Amino acid sequence: MTSLQDDTSAAPAAPFPTGFRWGAATAAYQIEGAAGEGGRGPSIWDTFCRTPGKVLNGENGDVAVDHYHRFREDVALMSSLGLTAYRFSISWPRVQPTGAGSFNSEGLDFYRRLVDALLEAGIEPWPTLYHWDLPQPLEDKGGWPERETAHRFAEYAAHVHAALGDRVHHWTTVNEPWCAAFLGYASGEHAPGRRDPSASLLAAHHLLLGHGLAVDAMRAETPGNRFGAAVNLYAVSPATDAPEDVDAARRIDGLQNRLFLDPLLLGRYPEDVLADTERYGFAPPDADLAVISRPIDQLGINYYSRHTVAGTPGEATQTASSPFSTYSPWVGSDHVRFVPAGRPVTGMGWEIDERGLYEVLTRLYREYPSLPLYITENGAGYDETPDGDGTVQDAGRIAYIDAHLRACHDAISEGVPLHGYFTWSLLDNFEWAWGYSKRFGLVHVDYATQRRVPKDSARWYADVIRRGGLPGRA
Numbered sequence: 001m002t003s004l005q006d007d008t009s010a011a012p013a014a015p016f017p018t019g020f021r022w023g024a025a026t027a028a029y030q031i032e033g034a035a036g037e038g039g040r041g042p043s044i045w046d047t048f049c050r051t052p053g054k055v056l057n058g059e060n061g062d063v064a065v066d067h068y069h070r071f072r073e074d075v076a077l078m079s080s081l082g083l084t085a086y087r088f089s090i091s092w093p094r095v096q097p098t099g100a101g102s103f104n105s106e107g108l109d110f111y112r113r114l115v116d117a118l119l120e121a122g123i124e125p126w127p128t129l130y131h132w133d134l135p136q137p138l139e140d141k142g143g144w145p146e147r148e149t150a151h152r153f154a155e156y157a158a159h160v161h162a163a164l165g166d167r168v169h170h171w172t173t174v175n176e177p178w179c180a181a182f183l184g185y186a187s188g189e190h191a192p193g194r195r196d197p198s199a200s201l202l203a204a205h206h207l208l209l210g211h212g213l214a215v216d217a218m219r220a221e222t223p224g225n226r227f228g229a230a231v232n233l234y235a236v237s238p239a240t241d242a243p244e245d246v247d248a249a250r251r252i253d254g255l256q257n258r259l260f261l262d263p264l265l266l267g268r269y270p271e272d273v274l275a276d277t278e279r280y281g282f283a284p285p286d287a288d289l290a291v292i293s294r295p296i297d298q299l300g301i302n303y304y305s306r307h308t309v310a311g312t313p314g315e316a317t318q319t320a321s322s323p324f325s326t327y328s329p330w331v332g333s334d335h336v337r338f339v340p341a342g343r344p345v346t347g348m349g350w351e352i353d354e355r356g357l358y359e360v361l362t363r364l365y366r367e368y369p370s371l372p373l374y375i376t377e378n379g380a381g382y383d384e385t386p387d388g389d390g391t392v393q394d395a396g397r398i399a400y401i402d403a404h405l406r407a408c409h410d411a412i413s414e415g416v417p418l419h420g421y422f423t424w425s426l427l428d429n430f431e432w433a434w435g436y437s438k439r440f441g442l443v444h445v446d447y448a449t450q451r452r453v454p455k456d457s458a459r460w461y462a463d464v465i466r467r468g469g470l471p472g473r474a
């Protein structure tokens with residue numbers, strides 16, 4: 001494969017530290033396909049996609065971008081971009097089809113081959129153990145609102161780590177527990193599609209507990225490896241200085257950010273969030289917090305946008321990605337409104353606000369114990385159509401990533417220990433409830449032929465990696 005990297009030796013105007021990880025991210029259900037192959041069991045997403053009205057156009061991940069069969073081609077693509085690290089997720093139902101009891105060695109072998117191919121290409125593997133594809137039999141027994149699921153997760157994590165931990169050194173337990181808990185169990189927009197606020201709070205707690213139990217189990221096997229979780233954080237601002245708006249921002253920041261960061265990093269739930277959610281009977285056992293807050297070695301941050309919120313009554317705004325319905329069971333639909341702040345949006349309707357990323361990073365540095373940080377997701381989704389020759393001129397994505405990398409650079413200059421950046425995503429893929437309608441990849445995929453064609457952003461990113469930083473502003 002020819003290299004995508006331009007032949008330029010210009011020194012970057014915004015250099016990143018030596019050893020900074022330059023990566024891209026994907027997730028199993030979104031790319032692998034081969035849903036019925038290799039002994040894989042059903043996950044909650046297989047079931048959800050088959051439930052009418054849940055996923056746009058009734059699409060599903062049965063084939064996705066066929067990465068299960070094409071992973072060697074995809075690793076070659078990563079090489080041609082010059083990626084130094086690759087974040088992917090391991091499908092629990094591929095490795096342990098019923099989520100309990102026997103493991104499927106054929107499933108694990110796929111990840112062995114993938115890891116070997118990555119290492120051979122000089123690309124560091126960064127697996128995530130849970131990116132939302134819970135084995136369906138575990139959901140049938142109650143899913144994440146059941147404490148037992150946390151224990152099952154730790155057992156599965158230990159098994160995968162025992163197989164790969166000698167060659168894989170950076171491990172992410174759960175991806176975006178906010179989404180798994182609240183989109184999955186409160187708003188019902190994601191699998192398993194339940195709408196039960198009390199259950200969603202228990203799900204959040206057990207995802208965190210599963211994280212802590214998994215860290216313990218894996219660390220017992222190989223103490224030298226590095227463990228952490230990936231959380232989706234938002235900058236949150238009040239629409240005005242009015243006390244109602246300021247309080248709305250406190251509540252949303254509480255549910256979105258602090259509900260996860262405080263237990264993980266401080267070993268306690270935020271008092272105000274416990275008070276806000278008291279009516280749902282959320283009373284997590286104190287003893288669990290010691291497990292949830294086991295020291296971690298790295299924190300993954302997924303950042304896409306900012307929420308601007310108002311606490312005064314008015315018309316609720318629903319954008320493509322509105323978390324409004326997610327929060328409404330909690331905060332009262334007439335008491336928190338997500339309002340547009342007038343910034344340009346991506347094809348998801350998400351406002352582009354790189355300053356928010358800087359705020360999130362510097363806040364973590366200020367308010368929480370300092371630990372190595374990685375951007376484990378950041379990117380822009382559009383509804384793109386390629387030119388006649390299959391190429392995609394995605395200037396919007398380039399501008400988005402450039403701006404967010406500059407925000408990372410600013411944070412690093414102020415001492416924030418940020419050590420890597422993984423853009424979402426390497427390839428166009430199955431975007432959950434949006435089906436295949438939104439494309440986030442650096443590489444365009446023709447879903448009919450599975451042909452991969454790097455977009456302009458792929459060439460641009462390869463050049464940034466080669467230079468070790470960003471060019472001067474045009």
Ligand code: FCB
Pocket residue numbers: 027030175176179232302377424431432440
């Ligand atoms: C994140 C998910 C990821 C992808 C991006 C766009 O919330 O972790 O799988 O869908 O959003």
